[in-house]
Amino acid sequence: MARPRPWQGVKVESAIAGPHNNLTLIRLGLALAVVVSHAFSVTTGELSDEPLVASTGFTLGEHAVNGFFAISGFLVTMSFDRRGWRDYAIARTLRIAPGLIVAVLAVSLLLGSAMTTLPIGEYLGSPSLRRFITATLTSFKSNTELPGVFSNNPLVLPMGTVWTLKYEVMCYVGVFLVGLLGLLQSRAVALVLVAGLALGLVGLGLLLPDAPKGMETALRLPLIFAFGGALYVWRSRARFSGLLVLVLLLATWLSAGTFLYKTLLFLASTYGILWLAFAPALTRFSYEPKADLSYGTYLYGWPIQQSLHTLWPSMAAGALLAPSLAVTLLVAAASWYLIEKPALGLKAKALGRRTLRTIEPAAP
Template identity: 60%
Template sequence: MIWRAPRVAKALANPHNNFGLLRLAMAVAVVISHAFSVTDGRVEQEPWFATTGFTLGEHAVNGFFAISGFLVTMSFLRRGWRDYVLARLLRIAPGLIAATLVVALLIGGLMTNLDLAAYFRDPRLWRFISATLTSFKSAAALPGVFEGNPLQFPMGTVWTLKYETLCYLGVLIAGVAGLLAKPRLALATLAALTLAVVLREVLIPDGPKGAETALRLPLIFLAGGVVYLYRERVTLSLPLLALALLALVPLAFTPLYKAALYLVTAWGVIVIALAPALTRRSVEPPADLSYGVYLYGWPVQQALHALFPALGAVALLWPSLAVTFVIAALSWFLVEKPALGLKRRLLRAS
């Protein structure tokens, strides 16, 4: 029965969960979604966009932020600020630095229509590297690279890392200030953000996409964190999740739809990750390729479209996924996993 569903706190004691599998599935969903926009520069023809108002990739990013909010809040409260800062820094920075250099120096050098010496002398190359690493700029182009593609920028997914980093910083500040020990304050902030989303839909429903994103991602991240803070009370009910998803259908025609979608998404991915009915066996991937798939999927698809412009979205998808998984595996074993091992050594040394 719904009211007898297990609570999050109890499920966390179980040996298995689906967080790694969900992250990988969401990264693949982003690659699937981008196959449409890479080939013709538009998202309107994607089925998920037509039916839900968001692309499959946007839904996947929403899920990423919910899981991230849940796990990093747990990380801070369980391990303290030093472990938290090292973990966040060493999880994000090494993979991003490596991906930026691979894309700019290797893929860019192979794909540019400039003379190679001119390419490496071009200040736009070094501005690209600097802007990607310091401000997570995803709309920057490389000189002579992908100029015939509908969208010319080679790292189209890094923009979300800006919001992710700001959310990480918010958890750090709240944790050091002792605010994470006050769940009601977090719940009140979540309510305020939810109200802001609803008011935006009432007052400026066709407003800038950037303003919508600036509310959407922090709200979903915070919702994931609130689920952890109220882990003794929040239930993991699959029937209730099904009812919540059905309730979104009539809400789709009201200003409440987006706020409800964000909250259901945040809670729903935690349910799928922890519900005992879905976690009786370990289904965790042997390697965490999700970050690499997320970072490299876009530049791989851009390169394949530049080489084979006649390929449609579906035809482009399968080879791009295969190549992306190979590069993501190299990223994990050569860069990301050693960086996480460095974290453990640094903590022991301190």
């Protein structure tokens, strides 16, 4: 059998079988990118002030979320395939829920009590406090306020990033249902799903170019997740190729200003981020940190930036960035070692270590 040419890349199944990957570093980089991006909107209240909007149409934070969903789609599909539905459900629940529950309680009860302008007794007894906790944990709402907290900030939301978890969980459920139907390994189903979502997004750009952002997001994130999952399903045939990354990026650049641009951008970024994570040429000397701080960074970055802006409202975005990153990483480390890592230990016990070892996806 002839060896593949260098420009053909390596089969996905061979790449993921390798001993190293860049997943932990990439996820941390994506989470830090979200914090960098939000330093601008937190201080000005304008999303258009964030980096990359003018050149790409999307904020740095939105690009980072796209990267999270690409990785998640690939790894979550692999997780169900290797584990089965019972282990999958346990693994997904224990990966997301403990960190989120503690973050919501910490922000609402500890940070909120310290930052509120109300008397502490009135704050703790407020129905708005209970409503915030319930809404954030049950429906992942980012637009619920805490009484007297961040009320003078341009944006008053205490946890502005949790809205993406709604789409993440929906995608998890989608994988679960497709897996129960026995269709998870169907290449045709994976292809139809990606093609359908891509055509829906193309149609939206063609027929409703000024459609509400939420409508676009409802197609964007599932498309990216589905494409990531499809690359796993097609792992015995699909390849990770640097040349293909360049071709996709060139096609995206050439389509700028057309109804094809956004769809090509999302497909290119999905393929590109997974190429960065698994391509052997990029992972040969990779270093994997012992602590995965990405989830904690993603959850706590926003409320920490909001708090710093409340304390020093004249601080510009650039000045806010360094202290917010430092504090966020410290809190994320505490979240990992005190909450997330112990939860992973519970998961290992619950699963009885019955399944094949797989790379763990972390929620955005």
